[in-house]
Every structure is written in C-alpha cells, then in structure tokens.
Amino acid sequence: MEIPNEALLLRIFLGEADRWQHQPLYEAIVLAAREAHLAGATVLRGPMGFGKASRLHTSKVLRLSADLPLVIEIVDSEEKINAFLPTLKTMFGSGLVTLEKVRVLHYGANNT
Numbered sequence: 001m002e003i004p005n006e007a008l009l010l011r012i013f014l015g016e017a018d019r020w021q022h023q024p025l026y027e028a029i030v031l032a033a034r035e036a037h038l039a040g041a042t043v044l045r046g047p048m049g050f051g052k053a054s055r056l057h058t059s060k061v062l063r064l065s066a067d068l069p070l071v072i073e074i075v076d077s078e079e080k081i082n083a084f085l086p087t088l089k090t091m092f093g094s095g096l097v098t099l100e101k102v103r104v105l106h107y108g109a110n111n112t
Contacts, residue, residue: 003039003104008081010074012088013051013096017067020091026070028091033074036084044071051096075102 018025026043033041049069074081081099088097 002108003075004077005104006078007075007102007104008078009100009102010072010076010081010084010088011098011100012072012074012092013098014070014072014092015051015067016045016070018095025091026072029072029088032087032091033084036080036087038074038080038084039076041072041074044073045069046071075104 012029014025016024016026020028030041030043046069051069074084
C-alpha cells in the first residue's frame with residue numbers, strides 16, 4: 001500500500017464512553033477505516049482532557065472517569081480520506097474532527 005508524500009491527517013476527538021450501534025465508537029471507526037482500505041488507524045488514549053462543555057475527564061484515582069478522551073489518527077491520500085468522511089459522518093454525532101495536510105517521510109518496508 002502506498003501513501004503519497006503529500007497526504008491528509010484525519011484526527012477524530014471523542015470519548016471512551018461514546019457508542020455506535022452498541023459498540024465503542026472508536027472500535028467502529030477503526031473497523032470502518034479498515035473496511036475502506038485506509039492505510040491505518042491509531043487510537044490514542046488521553047489521561048486528561050475537556051471539550052466544548054468544559055467537563056473535565058481525568059484518570060486520577062480520586063476522580064475516576066469512565067469517559068477518558070480518545071483521539072483516532074488516520075493518514076492516507078486526500079482522495080481516500082475524503083471518500084471516508086461520509087461514513088464517519090454517519091457514525092459520529094457531535095465532536096471535533098480535524099483535517100490537516102501532512103508530508104509522509106517514511107512508510108512501509110521498501111521505501112527509498
């Protein structure tokens with residue numbers, strides 16, 4: 001699989017408790033990205049964060065949260081990311097989704 005040198009980074013901010021069709025939303029998004037043959041997806045779990053409502057989510061012992069912040073990052077060609085956005089829109093009710101242009105320096109085993 002090739003990713004062009006000039007690509008897009010799709011970044012999705014959500015909570016660990018978010019659901020879609022009775023499964024964790026982050027799992028549903030990653031599986032949908034895989035079915036769309038995107039280059040890959042990574043889920044990052046944050047120990048602390050807040051969003052639009054300014055409600056603090058933290059993993060501190062005295063304030064356990066079952067809704068820690070998550071970020072899903074997907075890098076692929078602009079065409080493939082744009083083709084995936086309608087699928088994401090059906091799954092993702094409210095939250096923050098960003099796109100940014102990135103330069104891919106290395107991917108895969110046979111790069112020159």
